[in-house]
Amino acid sequence: MTLELQDIYKSFPAESGGEVLEVLGGISAGLERGRFVSLIGPSGCGKTTLLRIIAGLEPASRGRVLLGGQPLSGPSRRVGLVFQQYALMPWRTTLGNIEMGLEMAGQGREERRAAAREYVEAFGLAGFENSYPHQLSGGMQQRVAIARTLILQPELVLMDEPFGSLDSQTRNALQEFLLSVWRQRQDTIVFVTHNVDEAVFLSDEVLVLSRRPARVVARFSVEAPRPRDRTSRASNQVRREILSVLKEQQEQVGLV
Amino acid sequence: MKMLRRWWLPLAILLAWQGLCSLEVFPPYKLPSPLAILAGLVDLEARGMPPGQRLHWHLFYSLLRVAIGFTSAALIAVPLGLLLGASSSLRRLISPLIELLRPVPPLAWIPISILWFGIGLPSAGFIIFLGAFFPIVLNTITGVTSVSPVLVEAALTLGASRREVVKKVLLPGALPNIFTGLRIGLGIGWMTLVAAEFTGVKSGYGLGYMIMTARDIQRPEAIMAGMVVIGLTGLLIDGLVRLLQRRLVPWQRSRANDA
């Protein structure tokens, strides 16, 4: 197991008189190296919170995160995080953003420039090396953000609805692109989405979370062979199963 | 042609002013004509005010005082602003102090600063320091607190230390506001200077001192020529800072160009 989540709880303190908000209610899961795993669940159920805990940006109220058998505490270069809103430094160019992590790691200027240029090429950003983020399209900004994370060769890559604010064509193109990158590198990826089609198209496995306080309510393997056809029978089958679990979640709420 | 479109109103006013003065509508000992002011300007440099103390030395000493006061203000205010912006507990501790001192106009410090530092460069420098300090510190704090926390988190996940977060995220993120603060601070510093020189410099050099001397010997065209120098110099300084800002904050400029 590369990543182990051991019984993770998280609650946020009450805001002036309100009740304590229980967000995660005991999440346990193991993840093998080189797997592409999606997390799916109703919005507001705590997916972002879980990723932030794994990334070390937020402490868990209870439970542990193990990476390669060692407990994680605090942000670390071993775990990369790709944000939905790209979170690029507006004052850095494409190259400057991509090389930022190498800079923090103390790598020399020439060396990291060369490494960043390779990513610029591979990520289809040639010609935009010296552009600032606001001069790039959303799809390009997200490619810069992914490059910035992957260049550090993290043991675990977390992605929080990275394509959530893109139009559907760009989104499809970036899904294909991400898969082609992943096929070559075999990164271990935890990918948060609330889009079932996206989860099924990308992942080896899909974990379905319940509503708050979130727990893992189902785990699906997507066996459809790669490269995948979005409309194949195998895909449709898993999609149907996932949707029915999600629907159950909705209905339970309806009864309360 | 473009110049003309932009400047036609001031030009027209100058022409009308000159016309009215030539017709002797205003007595020249109250309002000298633009041409008389121009002659006064030439005279300030050629003969000096008082005679022998020429304009460029007055300008030089004024700029020197501003440079000293402003530079020391910036050197303290920017790091302090970064620190206060980055730490909310420190901010809560120090902010009331700043809020208490800030409303005291820099000029109100003149008497006490003369008492502390005597008349001369140190007390003028101190007044300018005070005038520039608060806008710089407050704008820097605003700049830091307006940096999106997501950018800080992104840097942390890329392996940034706390120091690196300040240096590579908060500082560049606050830079546009820091420049706003520097420009306001320099503007206030410049205005404060002249007033400080009215009272704080009893002999020697300085544009404020020069103007007061011209008033003492009833030379309105020299007074107004001095005002013109002060205004143009202020404009020039601000232009230089803007130029620097465009070089150091290029991501902002290109945004403006896109718009």
Ligand SMILES: Nc1ncnc2c1ncn2[C@@H]1O[C@H](COP(=O)(O)OP(=O)(O)O)[C@@H](O)[C@H]1O
């Ligand atoms: N720092 C915080 N303080 C208080 N409540 C929070 C905080 N972060 C998230 N929450 C709450 O936790 C719940 C889960 O949020 P989030 O993890 O962003 O959900 P998701 O990503 O699944 O949509 C939401 O109700 C949100 O308002």
Ligand SMILES: [Mg+2]
């Ligand atoms: Mg979320």
